[in-house]
Amino acid sequence: MTVKTAQHPDTADLTLTSVLAALADPIRMHLVQTLADGREKAWSELSAPVAKSTLSHHLKVLRSAGVTRTRQEGTRCFVRLRSDDLDERFPGVLPSVLAAATHVAGPRQG
Amino acid sequence: MTVKTAQHPDTADLTLTSVLAALADPIRMHLVQTLADGREKAWSELSAPVAKSTLSHHLKVLRSAGVTRTRQEGTRCFVRLRSDDLDERFPGVLPSVLAAATHVAGPRQG
DNA sequence: CTCCTTGTTCGACGTTCGTAGTACGTCGAA
DNA sequence: TTCGACGTACTACGAACGTCGAACAAGGAG
Numbered sequence: 001m002t003v004k005t006a007q008h009p010d011t012a013d014l015t016l017t018s019v020l021a022a023l024a025d026p027i028r029m030h031l032v033q034t035l036a037d038g039r040e041k042a043w044s045e046l047s048a049p050v051a052k053s054t055l056s057h058h059l060k061v062l063r064s065a066g067v068t069r070t071r072q073e074g075t076r077c078f079v080r081l082r083s084d085d086l087d088e089r090f091p092g093v094l095p096s097v098l099a100a101a102t103h104v105a106g107p108r109q110g
Numbered sequence: 111m112t113v114k115t116a117q118h119p120d121t122a123d124l125t126l127t128s129v130l131a132a133l134a135d136p137i138r139m140h141l142v143q144t145l146a147d148g149r150e151k152a153w154s155e156l157s158a159p160v161a162k163s164t165l166s167h168h169l170k171v172l173r174s175a176g177v178t179r180t181r182q183e184g185t186r187c188f189v190r191l192r193s194d195d196l197d198e199r200f201p202g203v204l205p206s207v208l209a210a211a212t213h214v215a216g217p218r219q220g
Numbered sequence: 221c222t223c224c225t226t227g228t229t230c231g232a233c234g235t236t237c238g239t240a241g242t243a244c245g246t247c248g249a250a
Numbered sequence: 251t252t253c254g255a256c257g258t259a260c261t262a263c264g265a266a267c268g269t270c271g272a273a274c275a276a277g278g279a280g
Contacts, residue, residue: 016210017134024131025238043257051240056258058238075247075256092206100126100200135268153227161270166228168268185226185277 007063011085014066019090022065028058029101032067032081036098040071040080067094117173121195124176129200132175138168139211142177142191146208150181150190177204 023029027048035041048055059079062068066085071078086094133139137158145151158165169189172178176195181188196204 016207017136017139020130020207021134024127024134026127027238029127050238052257053241053259054239060258061237072246072257077257090206090210092202093210096200096202096206097126097130100203137268160268162227163229163271164269170228171267182227187227 008069008082009064009066011066011082011089014085014089016090016093018065019067019086019093022062022067023097025058025061027054028062031058031062033098033101035068035079035081036102038081038083040078043077043079046079118179118192119174119176121176121192121199124195124199126200126203128175129177129196129203132172132177133207135168135171137164138172141168141172143208143211145178145189145191146212148191148193150188153187153189156189 023032027050031046031048034046043059046055046059048058050058059068059070063070066082066089068079069082071080081094083094133142137160140158141156144156153165153169156165156169158168160168169178169180173180176192178189179192181190191204193204
């Protein structure tokens with residue numbers, strides 16, 4: 001928080017390399033999958049097997065890469081995917097990655 | 111070379127994280143773009159502003175991630191994208207990434 | 221055979237990353 | 251005001267990464 005928590009890059013400043021690097025981590029990929037439905041998630045909803053500070057770090061990486069957007073509401077913040085911005089700049093990348101991640105870790109029932 | 115140069119993972123063993131990590135580097139992305147036409151390229155054709163050993167390293171990362179396939183012919187080797195395998199395992203990912211990388215670094219005229 | 225070319229491997233270096241703990245600032249409640 | 255909850259910033263450390271030069275191994279040319 002500390003006021004300047006929200007440091008979101010402009011859509012035009014997003015780089016493919018940074019986005020891919022942000023997605024190239026199991027923890028962060030899991031976070032992105034959690035956000036894949038497009039709905040905003042509270043910080044506490046983003047479960048990850050890491051310490052609080054580490055989760056904050058990963059969220060910052062996603063935020064800095066332009067993958068997510070964080071909104072503050074009082075002391076707590078809500079995170080959501082920047083699907084529209086991402087798809088405007090890198091059409092199809094996020095959907096295909098999300099689909100690939102899902103049909104790899106998702107349907108484990110059959 | 112040294113005989114066991116070719117260490118290609120099976121298509122089923124490819125992981126999205128490894129593929130994304132392999133693509134999340136400017137040098138490697140450039141190499142992949144060079145191979146994007148699907149045609150096999152000779153080692154010496156893969157120009158990169160790095161030392162020979164570094165280029166070899168990056169090629170190994172791409173190979174280990176299953177992004178490329180290396181074929182030896184005498185003392186020299188030829189590299190090509192595993193587009194089919196990649197698209198079978200992670201449909202649409204490589205094409206969209208390639209398209210995004212191209213319309214970012216490619217058409218700089220307008 | 222000897223030389224030269226090609227690409228990999230190894231050792232080393234500095235940087236970045238992932239992780240956690242601690243301290244800090246902000247907000248809401250009492 | 252004091253207290254507690256929330257999320258970030260800072261600090262530190264080991265591991266992994268990107269880079270290079272040198273040594274090495276495998277083939278081809280003479």
